[in-house]
Amino acid sequence: MSSHPRAMDPTDSASPPDYARLHAADLADVLQRLPAPEARGVFEALPPENAAAVLVEIEGEALAELVADAAPMSLANLLRHVAAPDAVDILRELPAALRRDTLAGLPPDLASPVRAL
Numbered sequence: 001m002s003s004h005p006r007a008m009d010p011t012d013s014a015s016p017p018d019y020a021r022l023h024a025a026d027l028a029d030v031l032q033r034l035p036a037p038e039a040r041g042v043f044e045a046l047p048p049e050n051a052a053a054v055l056v057e058i059e060g061e062a063l064a065e066l067v068a069d070a071a072p073m074s075l076a077n078l079l080r081h082v083a084a085p086d087a088v089d090i091l092r093e094l095p096a097a098l099r100r101d102t103l104a105g106l107p108p109d110l111a112s113p114v115r116a117l
Contacts, residue, residue, distance in 0.1 A: 019042050019045075019046065019050075020047055020050050024050065024054050024056065024057050025057045027053075027054050028054050028057035028058045030042075031054065031058070032062045036065045036066075036068075040065075040068070040069065043066055049081050051078050052078045052079065052080075052081035052082050053081070053082075054066075055079075055082065055086075055090050056082055056086045056089075056090070059089075059093060063090065063093045063094075064093060064095065067094065070098075072101035072102040072104070073105045075094075075098070076102050076104075076106050079091075079106060079110065079114075080106075080107065080110060084113035087106075091114065103115075
């Protein structure tokens with residue numbers, strides 16, 4: 001048996017990777033290669049700080065697919081872990097109704113700077 005560490009392969013079910021240990025940009029890349037339902041499952045299992053960092057790294061349709069079934073309050077809670085400019089960028093990528101409801105769930109100390117941007 002080799003003592004060399006194996007590269008993380010998201011399709012290798014024999015040894016599920018510890019996704020939370022990946023850098024956010026690497027994890028975002030992995031999630032974008034997984035089927036949407038599996039990516040959502042991995043994303044939802046991440047600690048909030050890691051999930052928030054991934055949101056910052058993913059854009060466009062990939063972001064919309066990742067959070068398609070997310071509750072607005074869950075997204076609002078994740079956005080507490082990012083800087084206001086990043087929260088604005090994430091919110092801009094969301095469908096209008098989800099954006100509105102997520103913004104409504106932000107705490108005042110984050111909602112004010114987000115609205116200002």
